[in-house]
Amino acid sequence: MNKTIIITGGAGFIGSHVVRLFVDKYPDCRIINVDKLTYAGNLANLKDVEDRPNYRFVKADICDFEAMRTLMEAERVDGIIHLAAESHVDRSIRDPFTFARTNVLGTLSLLQAAKEYWESLPEGYSGKRFYHISTDEVYGALELTHPEGIEPPFTTKASSGKHHLAYGDTFFYETTRYNPHSPYSASKASSDHFVRAFHDTYGMPVIVTNCSNNYGPYQFPEKLIPLFINNIRHRKPLPVYGKGENVRDWLYVEDHARAIDLIFHKGKDAETYNIGGFNEWKNIDIVKVLVRTADRLLGRSEDEDMGLITYVTDRKGHDMRYAIDSTKLQRELGWEPSLQFEEGIEKTVRWYLDNQEWMDMVTSGEYMKYYDGMYGKR
Ligand code: NAD
């Protein structure tokens, strides 16, 4: 195969799992991790693969068009898997400009660099692929519904015909109209449109996937699950927004990484695939599972820390429900999530409790020095 693939945002949460999977699984491919190392980038996430001969880290900003263009030519890049982004909704509410810059202009800069480089080759776009990782949040928010007066969650049937529990009878499909509400989702929606426009205008071979909420090891502890696990450990309050009634559809991060691998290699150009686990949970129920699991693993008495749950002012414009229908991916490419949520949550809580050193390094800000020690100035 001997392909050279750029993975952007590889020092972040999902990106680090994708880099690890590709470096391990494709020893004949060169994997180049391009990451600016913002607050969310942590090279310690990739400690186990940093010395592999088929891996290279490049500290760069995707918004730097010249740097991207030069790198693609120097490395003769065949494929790009683009995960670099500002990813936290609460930060986007406080500072939308940073989201527009990285998510919109950064994506455009990568697209234009890839276009110029690939169009300069005798073979043009043949054998090339630009794969853009997006989110279900671009579709907007779904309602909690009560068909025939039944209190959710109720059993429903996906378009695949499989039964699962849901909090409403509507879902996000690949054909659902974009309707983003937060500055984060608006910036991701805009970047998705640019990616598709590069296919329609220049014929660039692109793929876009929209995935639901991920959870698992190495997630930055500003997001619900790692933040709350760490707070339970230290007996700090668990700030639940609003009434905790909002519903998210959760997928174990390694299942997302496997889907990305499959789609990068087997997906069809210009297609969109939804990725999700048919796994809807109300926030407050997740928080209770986290408390129970952490208390058990920490040897505390049952439900000892339920009192840490604190209802706080709701997030502005808080989307009520996300629910992805990933039937197309399951039917066309045979992907299935491998973990049940109960199993994934147990693994995740255990990982954060066992890796307190990683958590302390992140919460103290020490992780920012990892790059200094390894590679010179950050
Ligand atoms: P993350 O915030 O953990 O990591 C983002 C990474 O991008 C960091 O390493 C950061 O340093 C890097 N980065 C940020 N700005 C950059 C820039 N200008 N140039 C180069 N690198 C830059 O994010 P994540 O949760 O791993 O999400 C990765 C991607 O997946 C994002 O595009 C996000 O929108 C998408 N996504 C995330 C989820 C989720 O639940 N986390 C779900 C669906 C889709």
Ligand code: TYD
């Ligand atoms: P988050 O992990 O930020 O992901 P997203 O906003 O992309 O879905 O939040 C998941 C859910 O948890 C979301 O409904 C907001 C809620 N939440 C809280 O209730 N308290 C918190 O401290 C955080 C970070 C999130």
